Amino acid sequence: MFLVGLTGGIASGKSSVTQVFQQLGCAVIDVDVIARHVVQPGYPAYRRIVEAFGTEVLLENGDINRKVLGDLIFNQPDLRRLLNTITHPEIHKEMMKETFKYFLRGYRYVILDIPLLFETKKLLKYMKHTVVVYCDRDTQLRRLMQRNKLNRQEAEARISAQLPLKDKARMARHVLDNSGEWSITKRQVILLHAELERSLEYLPLRLSILTGLVGIASLLYLLTRYLLPAP
Secondary structure: OEEEEEEOOOOOOHHHHHHHHHHOOOEEEEHHHHHHHHOOOOOHHHHHHHHHHOHHHEOOOOOEOHHHHHHHHHOOHHHHHHHHHHHHHHHHHHHHHHHHHHHHOOOOEEEEEOOOHHHHOOOHHHOOEEEEEEOOHHHHHHHHHHHHOOOHHHHHHHHHOOOOHHHHHHHOOEEEEOOOOHHHHHHHHHHHHHHHHHOOOOHHHHHHHHHHHHHHHHHHHHHHHHOOOOO
C-alpha cells in the first residue's frame, strides 16, 4: 500500500474532489476531521490548548470554539506555531492508526486529505504521490466570495494567508485543474484513480508483509493448540 497526499487551497474544490474519490471506493483520511477529534474534551491536546490560550477559547459546553481560536491565531504566526506544536503530534498518531486499518483491509492506496501538506512539509516524505486541486486565482476569489459571503478585500486576505495554488501545483506530482466545468474535473479524478489503481508500487513489499502476518497468525494458532494445556 502507498500513500497519496491530497491538498488544495481555500475554495479550490478539494472537498468536492474528495467526495468523488470516496464514491469510487477509495480510502480517504480527512485530517480536518481528525484535527477536530483530537481537541475534544478529555484528550491531551484539549488540555494543553486551554492551558496555552485560556478559557476564552471555550464554548459554554466546554468544547473548543474553533472560530475564536482561528481568529486569534490568524494574524499571529507565533500563536499559530504554538497551536501546531500542540495538535500536530496527536493528529499524526490518529492518522497512522487509520492508515494501518486500511492496510489490513487490503486497500491499494490511501488518500490523506491534508490542507497544509506543502506548508508544513512534515508528511511529504511519506507520500508516494501528491495531488493538488487547482483553480486560477480569479475563480478562487469569486467562489470564496460567493460561498462565505465575503467582500473582495476579506476574500483576498484569506487567500493571501495561504501558499499560492500555483506554487503548490509546481510541487505536486499530479494536478487536478478545477478552474472550469465540474464534469471536466470529475473526469480528471476518475482517470487519476484508475492510474493509481494500476500502480504496482510497493506490491512486493506488501505481499511479503501480508505473508509474514499470516505466518505469525499460524504460529500463534499452533502454539495455542499444542502447547497450552487442554481445559
